[in-house]
Amino acid sequence: MIKPLLTRLLGHLIKQNSWARPHLQPYAGKHIRLQLFPVSATLVVLEDGGLAMAGDTAIYDASMRISPSLALRLLAKDASAHSEIALEGDTEFAIALGKILQAMSWDYEEDLSHVVGDVAASQISQRLQEGVAATRKQAVNLTEMAAEFWQEEQPLIAKKRHVEAFNRDVDTLRDDVGRLEKHIEKLSARLDALLQKQS
Structure with missing residues (x-):
């Protein structure tokens, strides 16, 4: 149906x-x-x-x-x-x-004009457009309020700056670990060389 x-x-x-x-x-x-x-x-x-x-x-x-x-x-x-x-x-x-x-x-105004006439269709169309604009504005406000609530009150969504700071910290940590591994490899090679000299 x-x-x-x-x-x-x-x-x-x-x-x-x-x-x-x-x-x-x-x-x-x-x-x-x-x-x-x-x-x-x-x-x-x-x-x-x-x-x-x-x-x-x-x-x-x-x-x-x-x-x-x-x-x-x-x-x-x-x-x-x-x-x-x-x-x-x-x-x-x-x-x-x-x-x-x-x-x-x-084009709902054209469709309405076949039912209620041109003048009434124009008035209804204007009211519908105003209603859609108001609904859109309320949807934006609701979305912004929900995002703020989830970021501030109940942190389910991370703020962009926090994600970027976290990514920078992870990159820095990765680089530091890489440098530390190379330093340990050099120290290990020196220790091996010293042990071989002593034996």
Whole structure:
């Protein structure tokens, strides 16, 4: 029941973003599993460059897993969040599809105008844009507060400067150990030489 509806929605989205078809056609027949806890779905690229929902038992070529916290960062347009999406299988296909989906836009104002008229659709669209902007701002604030809490109050995440200082200390220790090993080797060689002279 829900899969045909989602397939129609994907078809409508592709129709509004017809530029995407030629970019998707090279991946025709490929399946990708999208996992955004607790929801997961498998999409298939159609021969004409469209997208459709695949069956639950479909074997997928790639998978893309996004945690809820990462989804908030993506919503907040955090550029570094994209590199943290967990990809498996055919990563070239997953990355290409991810970029295409990210570049797509839904012209909901046009769709609303067919239902409620142009003026009402414009007003609803403006309210939706304001709501999305407010949600995005709240997501950024929430993410920043959570990161600060995990760094200061309950240190689960190390600060970048602390990680860099730790790495420098490890490098210094490694170099010191290397010098100490060479010094011990020299002392051992001298001791062997002295023992051989005495015998």
